[in-house]
Amino acid sequence: MSDATRDIETLIEMMAKLPGLGPRSARRAVLHxxxxxxxxxxxxxxxxxxxxxxxxxxxxxxxxxxxDICDICAAEKRATGELCxxxxxxxxxxxxxxxxxxxxxxxxxxxLSALDAxxxxxxxxxxxxxxxxxxxxxxxxxxxNATIDGQTTAHYIAEQxxxxxxxxxxxxxxxIGGELDxxxxxxxxxxxxxRKSF
Amino acid sequence: MEWRDQGALLSVRRHGETAAIIxxxxxxxxxxxxxxRGGTSRKIAPVLQPxxxxxxxxxARLDEHLGTFTVEPVQSRAAAVMSDRLALSGLNAACAxxxxxxPEREAHPVLYRRTVALLDMLxxxxxxxxxxxxxxxxxxDDMGFGLDLxxxxxxxxxxxxxxxxxxxxxxxxxxGAGEWADKLxxxxxxxxxxxxxxxxxxxxxxxxxGFFLTKWxxxxxxxxxxxxxxxxxxxxxxxxx
Numbered sequence: 147m148s149d150a151t152r153d154i155e156t157l158i159e160m161m162a163k164l165p166g167l168g169p170r171s172a173r174r175a176v177l178h179x180x181x182x183x184x185x186x187x188x189x190x191x192x193x194x195x196x197x198x199x200x201x202x203x204x205x206x207x208x209x210x211x212x213x214d215i216c217d218i219c220a221a222e223k224r225a226t227g228e229l230c231x232x233x234x235x236x237x238x239x240x241x242x243x244x245x246x247x248x249x250x251x252x253x254x255x256x257x258l259s260a261l262d263a264x265x266x267x268x269x270x271x272x273x274x275x276x277x278x279x280x281x282x283x284x285x286x287x288x289x290x291n292a293t294i295d296g297q298t299t300a301h302y303i304a305e306q307x308x309x310x311x312x313x314x315x316x317x318x319x320x321x322i323g324g325e326l327d328x329x330x331x332x333x334x335x336x337x338x339x340x341r342k343s344f
Numbered sequence: 345m346e347w348r349d350q351g352a353l354l355s356v357r358r359h360g361e362t363a364a365i366i367x368x369x370x371x372x373x374x375x376x377x378x379x380x381r382g383g384t385s386r387k388i389a390p391v392l393q394p395x396x397x398x399x400x401x402x403x404a405r406l407d408e409h410l411g412t413f414t415v416e417p418v419q420s421r422a423a424a425v426m427s428d429r430l431a432l433s434g435l436n437a438a439c440a441x442x443x444x445x446x447p448e449r450e451a452h453p454v455l456y457r458r459t460v461a462l463l464d465m466l467x468x469x470x471x472x473x474x475x476x477x478x479x480x481x482x483x484x485d486d487m488g489f490g491l492d493l494x495x496x497x498x499x500x501x502x503x504x505x506x507x508x509x510x511x512x513x514x515x516x517x518x519x520g521a522g523e524w525a526d527k528l529x530x531x532x533x534x535x536x537x538x539x540x541x542x543x544x545x546x547x548x549x550x551x552x553x554g555f556f557l558t559k560w561x562x563x564x565x566x567x568x569x570x571x572x573x574x575x576x577x578x579x580x581x582x583x584x585x
Binding site for chain 2: 165166262265292294298304305331335336339
C-alpha cells in the first residue's frame with residue numbers, strides 16, 4: 147500500500163469513528179470529499195484545523211466557544227438575572243436555536259447518577275452557587291431532561307438554592323404538533339396535571 | 345436460548361451509538377442484564393426509565409451470553425414520581441439498592457412481589473415511606489441477613505423491645521439489655537410498625553437497616569459503599585421530618 151493510499155485509509159478510519167458514521171458511510175464521505183476537494187475538502191480541513199486550535203470550554207458557564215468567556219456570557223444584554231441550567235452543551239445549543247431565552251446559561255456537564263456514581267461534586271454545582279452570588283441572579287430555570295436522572299438532579303439543585311433565588315422549571319406536556327393518541331401515559335398525565343385556564 | 349418475563353427496570357447504560365444495556369429485576373429470572381438494540385432511539389429511550397414495568401423477551405445463542413432484550417412497556421412509573429422530590433428519592437434508592445445487592449440471574453419471587461408493590465405505591469400514597477422501610481427489611485431477609493424483631497433474644501418477651509443486637513440482628517428488651525444496653529443499637533418503633541410513622545421515625549428505621557446493609561451485606565459484595573441514592577433518601581426524609 148502506498149503512503150497516499152494509507153493516508154486515505156487513515157482518513158476513512160478516523161471518519162468512521164464519528165457519531166452516525168460506520169466504515170461504509172465513512173468511505174462514501176471520504177470519496178465525496180476527495181471528489182469535491184477544492185469547494186469542500188480544503189475549507190473543511192482549514193475549519194477543523196482552526197477549531198481544533200481555538201475551541202475551549204467557557205470558564206464561566208461551560209459552553210463551548212473559541213474564547214475563555216463565551217459570547218453569551220460576555221454579552222451585557224444577556225445579564226437579565228435569569229440563568230438557565232442545562233445538562234449538556236447540546237441542550238444549550240438546542241435552547242439557543244429556539245431564540246426564546248434571552249438570559250445566560252449554566253452547563254452542568256451531566257446529571258446525578260447512582261449507577262455511574264456521579265454525585266454533586268462531579269457536576270458544576272459549586273460554580274453555579276458562585277455565579278448566583280456574583281452575577282446577581284434572580285431566577286434559575288431548570289431546563290433538564292424529563293428523565294429520572296434529569297429530574298433527580300433538578301430536585302437536588304432546587305434544594306441547594308432554596309430560599310436564595312426563585313427556581314422554576316420547564317413545563318412538561320404535549321409537544322407542538324403532537325397527537326394525543328401517540329403520546330405515552332406519563333406525558334398525558336403530566337400535561338393534565340399542568341393544565342391551565344384557556 | 346429464549347424466555348419471556350415481566351420485570352422492573354433497574355438501570356440503563358448507553359452501549360455504542362444506538363444501543364443500551366439494561367438491567368431488569370424480573371419475576372422468574374431475577375436481576376438480568378441484556379442489550380436493547382435501538383435503546384437510545386427517540387421511540388424507546390423514554391420507555392427505558394428506572395422503575396418502569398416492562399414485558400421483556402431475552403434471546404441469546406448461549407445462556408452465558410449477555411443476550412438481547414426486546415422490551416414492551418407495561419406501566420410507566422416515572423411520571424408519578426418526577427414532580428415529587430421524596431418519591432423520586434425513594435425510586436432511585438430502591439433501584440440502586442437492588443442493582444447493588446441482587447446476584448445476577450437468581451430469582452427472588454418474594455422480594456420481586458414486594459418491589460413491584462413498593463414501586464406502585466411511590467408517589468401514589470403517603471404511606472410509601474413505611475412500605476419502603478419494610479421493603480428494606482425484606483431485602484435483608486432475602487439476602488440472608490434478616491432481622492429477628494419478634495421477641496427479645498434474652499428474655500423471650502414480645503413487649504418493650506427497645507434495642508437490636510448489632511451482632512445477631514435480634515431484638516432485645518430494655519430489661520434484657522441490662523449492662524449491655526450501650527453496646528446495642530436502638531430499635532426504632534417504626535421497624536416494629538409502631539409509634540410515630542412520620543419521616544423522622546422512618547429515617548431512624550433506615551439508619552438501623554443501613555447499619556446491617558453496611559456491616560453485614562456490603563462485605564459480602566466486595567465491601568463497596570452503599571449507593572448514594574439511599575443516603576439522599578435519608579437526607580430527604582430528614583428535611584421533611
